[in-house]
Every structure is written in structure tokens, then in C-alpha cells.
Amino acid sequence: MESIRQSVPEYEDHADLVADPFFERLGTTRCLSKQILGGRFFFSSQNDALLDLVETTYGGLPGYVLSGDPSEFHVELRLVPRAHRATRTPPLVQMQSGAGLLCGVMDASNYVVLMPAQRKALIVASEDMLIEPYHLRYELIEFAVFALATRGMGLVPLHGACVGRDGRGLLLLGASGSGKSTLALNSLLHGLDFLAEDAVFVQSDDLLATGVPNYLHVRADALPLIEEEYVRRWICSAPVIRRRSGVEKFEIDLRTSLGRLAEAPMILKGAVFLSAQPVDGSNASLKRLPSDKAVARLDADQPYAAGQPGWQAFTRQLVETGVYELRRGRHPQASVDALLPLLA
Incomplete structure (x- = not known):
């Protein structure tokens, strides 16, 4: 001291x-x-x-x-x-x-x-x-x-995560508890690049997204879905932080992690809303939202960004690229598999 x-x-x-x-x-x-x-x-x-x-x-x-x-x-x-x-x-x-x-x-x-x-x-x-x-x-x-x-x-500030590959990214959106961090973790573990967990910033004219890929926060209830013992040990070795909501999460430093950080900003190839409602079967369900519903969903999900300069240009381009809803499958790998075609 x-x-x-x-x-x-x-x-x-x-x-x-x-x-x-x-x-x-x-x-x-x-x-x-x-x-x-x-x-x-x-x-x-x-x-x-x-x-x-x-x-x-x-x-x-x-x-x-x-x-x-x-x-x-x-x-x-x-x-x-x-x-x-x-x-x-x-x-x-x-x-x-x-x-x-x-x-x-x-x-x-x-x-x-x-x-x-x-x-x-x-x-x-x-x-x-x-x-x-x-x-x-x-x-x-x-x-x-x-x-x-x-x-x-002049960036559009978004509450969400972003993963991708080869310079192409997907914006992961949804309410707290919808599974953004868990999906980001499993995307990282299965070979996708990690750009951001909780805050993504986008140039409205070209959908170029940037972030700070330093930490990933994961709840303990995500551990049973991870098959590899060495991954569970890696997560459990991280310090635990307590949100103001009272939720406790492991704070994983990705700079010394098993996955790969994005080497450069990513061009968004779509946005995916995570649904809290899973599908009945093992495979995840991904459907594209109609343009009017996509715009309304984005406005409701991002109230602060919706009032910032560049929002209209951003949403117009993003909706043209594709806005989807994902209902997760029985295993997180199914959700990752559902995202891969969007990055092809």
C-alpha cells in the first residue's frame, strides 16, 4: 500500500x-x-x-x-x-x-x-x-x-459479443442470461476467432467491427456442458468476479487461453439473437428474421445505440446482410455448427 x-x-x-x-x-x-x-x-x-x-x-x-x-x-x-x-x-x-x-x-x-x-x-x-x-x-x-x-x-456501440473467422464476424445479441458468453466460449473452443464478449463497436458505413478481446466471463453452470477436463480446469483456475446483480462468473483471461483472438477487426456477416427457448431435438434452429421484425428487434435490444449517430445506416446494412434468431440445441456444439454456414 x-x-x-x-x-x-x-x-x-x-x-x-x-x-x-x-x-x-x-x-x-x-x-x-x-x-x-x-x-x-x-x-x-x-x-x-x-x-x-x-x-x-x-x-x-x-x-x-x-x-x-x-x-x-x-x-x-x-x-x-x-x-x-x-x-x-x-x-x-x-x-x-x-x-x-x-x-x-x-x-x-x-x-x-x-x-x-x-x-x-x-x-x-x-x-x-x-x-x-x-x-x-x-x-x-x-x-x-x-x-x-x-x-x-464515430462508432456504433453495441451490447453483445462477436466471433468469426478469416476476418468475417457474427454479432451475438440477446438479453442477459440468454447464453452469449457460453456460445462465445464454445465458439472459441471450436476454432472460431474471438473479438469481444460484451461490447462491440461498429463503423456504420462498412460494418467493420472492433472490440477488446481480453476477458470472457462464464458462469459455473456452463461447466457440465464442457466435455474436456483440461478445459474445465482452465476455467476453474480463473478468478471469480461478482456482478452488481449478484451473479458470480469466472473471469477468464483470453490472452493466455486455449483459443484464438481475432488478429484484426471483422466485417459483420450477420447478427444472431439468442433465444432463451431451446429446440426439442439435439440440433439448433437458425432462422432469418423478416426485415421489419429485424429492425424492431435491433431497436428494442440496443436502446442506447439506437439514439446514436449512424444507427440508421448501421441497421439498414445489417438487415440486408442478415439478422437471425438462434434456438440452441442440446449441446453448445450444435449452436456453433449452426453459425458456421453464415461465415462461409
Whole structure:
């Protein structure tokens, strides 16, 4: 903890605090550069632990490149003294905007301020967030990266997974609990490339999709469907995270995995909605949705993206390519087999 405390913004001399009330003269910082989602992100901080967390999150990933020169983004991370709260779990992030700013606030010691027009962000986190950094990673750092990339590169942000092969991808959609992560895992284990589990970002003009293929989250109830003992051991060796909903999942680091990460962004060859209703037999059932139903389904499934620029162009092209509904079979392999013809 000593290395953390060294960088906490704090003045021992009250006169120094009066002279610099906004902590604008705290000294030198270190910087990390990462190619993420097709953009170049520069992370700066005085605190080594915060930069180590950035490295843990984004290190070792393929350097995805979209069309043209990569956009540049700057994210400053600042550590402040331990927050005083009744529970160890931080409050939910509250969103706010105004004066060209986007804000995500947990409490007075943990928040993000985004300046999309300047492609900059400030992340402030309390030192206790580094003890169990799950919420810091996903709700502050990832929030900043995804929001800046969406606004700065004109990407359509989607809640879903993406797998594929040979540069062709399929967008996997559906409500929480529909089996997106399980299907993504089995696709990975059976030779498909993995692009993203929970967040996919797409260029609306050409359906080029990008993501962050670092982690896959799998519930324990998916283990009985995996036949290979060494795969089950690999999953069980991963740490367990607890979602705010209370659901616990294994957090599998795919950068040291048995599968294969997508080497580059993928052109979408369709979208597949996963149905919670399985088929009666062993084989999965895949059917293409009519255009009007496909558009309505996409609008309902992606309420945030549906209000963003580029949504109409994106849905028009995606529906022309193909939007499907998948009812899973008795074994996850049957669902993977049903997807393969779409990638031919």
C-alpha cells in the first residue's frame, strides 16, 4: 500500500493547498500508450498501481487498426485518499452531461469526466478501489475508453459479443442470461476467432467491427456442458468476479487461453439473437428474421445505440446482410455448427 500512498494528491502544508487548490502542480507523470479499438490511447498518471491496472486490462492485445490514421485519446488517472463508505461495494455510476462534458460519478472520490470534443478524460479513483479493482476497471476505466472511442471515431456501440473467422464476424445479441458468453466460449473452443464478449463497436458505413478481446466471463453452470477436463480446469483456475446483480462468473483471461483472438477487426456477416427457448431435438434452429421484425428487434435490444449517430445506416446494412434468431440445441456444439454456414 506504500507505493499507492506516495501518489495520493495531498499537501502537508496548508499554504501549498491554498496555492494549488485544484492539484494542478503535483509533479511529473508516467505515460502508457495502447492501441485499443482502433484508436491510440495515452494513459498518464503519477501512480504506478493505476498504470499497472491499465496494463493488466489492455496489455498484450492485438493492435486493431480501422480505416485511416488512428485517432488519439488522452486519459489521466488520479488517485485520492480512501473513500469512506458504509459498504465495500462502491455506489452505482450516475451519468450526467452538460457544457460539452460527459460525467460518470460513483461518489466524491470516484468519478470520470469526459471531454469528447478534445478526446480527453480524467479518471479519479480512491485508493481502496485498487484492493479489488473490478469496479474501477469496468465502470471507470472502461467507461472512459469506450465513451471516447464511440464519440471520437464515430462508432456504433453495441451490447453483445462477436466471433468469426478469416476476418468475417457474427454479432451475438440477446438479453442477459440468454447464453452469449457460453456460445462465445464454445465458439472459441471450436476454432472460431474471438473479438469481444460484451461490447462491440461498429463503423456504420462498412460494418467493420472492433472490440477488446481480453476477458470472457462464464458462469459455473456452463461447466457440465464442457466435455474436456483440461478445459474445465482452465476455467476453474480463473478468478471469480461478482456482478452488481449478484451473479458470480469466472473471469477468464483470453490472452493466455486455449483459443484464438481475432488478429484484426471483422466485417459483420450477420447478427444472431439468442433465444432463451431451446429446440426439442439435439440440433439448433437458425432462422432469418423478416426485415421489419429485424429492425424492431435491433431497436428494442440496443436502446442506447439506437439514439446514436449512424444507427440508421448501421441497421439498414445489417438487415440486408442478415439478422437471425438462434434456438440452441442440446449441446453448445450444435449452436456453433449452426453459425458456421453464415461465415462461409
